[in-house]
Amino acid sequence: MQRLEGIAVSPGVAIGEAFVVDHEGFRIPRRFVTRDAVEAELDRLSQAVDASAEQIERNRDRVCAELGKEYGAIFTAHLQMVRDRKLRGELDEMIRDRHYSPEYAVSRVLRRYAKVFEGLESRYFSERANDIVDIEKRLLRNLLGRRREELSHVTSPVVVLAHNLTPSETANLDRRFVRGFVTEIGGPGGHTAIVAGALEIPAVVGTGPFLTDVSGGDLVIIDGDHGLVILQPDEETIARYRHEAEEQRTMRARLVSLRDLPAETADGVRIQLLGNIEFPGEVDHCLEHGADGVGLYRTEFLYLGTDKRPSEDEHYEVYAQVVKTMGGRPVVIRTLDLGADKVPGTNPVLDEEANPFLGLRSIRLSLRNLPLFRTQLRAILRASVLGDVRIMFPLVSTLLEIRQAKMLLGDVMEDLEERGVPFNRDIPVGMMVEVPAAVMMIDQFVQELDFISVGTNDLIQYTLAVDRGNRDVASLYNASDPAVVKLIDMAARAARRAQVPVNVCGQMSSSTSYTMLLLGLGLRQLSATPAAIPEIKKVCRTVTIPQCEAVAVRALELENARDVKNYLKEELKRLLPELGH
């Protein structure tokens, strides 16, 4: 048994067979094939051997022509190696009699050969091990094909172990089969981590190197609650975690039973619970968890993992999918919220920003790249006839920005009108409140908007001047800080005075610890990670508004983050012991 510690980025326990993707993207194979697959697997081996031989021959001919015959000779030897009958006999036997997968057989036999050479005294002979490794890799490459794509084509339950996963690879993991994942590198703020949370599968990142210790098919436990990965677990550990996983399932099932009940406080006040989503597929999670709509639809994924800008139709397609699936429930689409470094074709102006979080990003970037911005606005407007679509601008810090953005929106509307394209002229327009300056001027902002949404992640960061990715100061980043609570209070009061709906989105509203506080501050709309909705609903249905108001009053009197946090925890525990974690 081997225990690895990493960073917990998505909670839950997963137990399953390993699907391993190594540094070069090689999938380290599973060990066995089924009896009736043997013939097909032998066939696959034949094809891989032929393909390898062809490639080696081509290499040989090229090298002979370019460098001379002596250099080509090595490939003649390699050619003989892949066609070696003894090798083939051993491989066939392993597949036929022991039901090994061709990949596993190739690795095993050739690694054994390589070991023999490594053990030889003469340096010349011991170095031949490299030639054998070369043959092994070539055969594996041909057996596995474009194996990275296989990640999205998994057909049996697995846990994915990889050196790294890109956000789009993570997003494409099939939730039906991928029970969890672990990456050797990565941190808590990374996009991969956010996507893991969105997929609602247990995930641990940043474990450091360990892939050489596992092979495909090994049983692995991922403890996403504590950031642990357990390789070759013993029986007792497996039993313990099975029990844990079972309990989590029971808890989830209990919460799911709340799905069709409204989020209504014990004294009858209806709270709107919305989902935060990143990928179109996540609307299903929203519906599964009984969300009243989508409170924050991040659109950044359209720009990530590609080096060309998304077209208007590409925008439209994904928006339309989300809006249609939500069937009349509100969908708040947030315009581009990225730094210039992440958006294709916008970065040549500044090559490097010293403080990207204070730099050209989000609405600032959109207002400087009007064609890019117009494309997105047009697509959102086109989708607006399909349901209840609302548009939201991120990182607004001045009134001028909101006026410019609205002016441009009006412009785009005129264009569409001229072209005879239908759209909703009264599409609600709102902004994210995430810069303290915007809170200071909130009374003016609400006059010009149809709604506001407090984005707590950035608001905390900008209010407390903390980069939460920086380990040295990350502990200062705290949603419980009284300064943060006061800013939310200000925004909520201003919105109420102007009778403009106000929402809170971000990790703060996804945590049950803050539900009572937020309701007490006057929030009647919360937007959270879909998976958190049932728990939050449970809190809503248990408390009364006066109770929450008392909690908010008390919290606003406290002087430091730790006191606020502990107080909120205790209050929650008192009311709902089973949720107090």
Added chain:
Amino acid sequence: MPRMPTMNVKQSVAHVVMRDPLGMHMRPAQLFSELATTFTSEIVVRCDTVKVDGKSIFEVLALAAECGAVITIEAKGDDADQATAALVELVENNFPEPTPVKDNKADGDTTG
């Protein structure tokens, strides 16, 4: 039908000294196993206590036969005699290129 007596299987054994300064390295092993494969006989090669299949390049390489080592070639089968003769010749002539030399030798091998 009576079983075919094993006595009838032809056998042939020969000894030969490795003369290549690098011993049985990649190129010789490749040529050796390639030539061995052209015969139907079973071919076993020995060097000291190591005994390998002469038709497998991996095994022939694993002999790690150094320069000056004596290797024993044993063939068993219909073409056993031809096999040992051809393989001994290959080693004795220090592994010449197998294909009849088509290129004009004069312009290639007389450098230096």
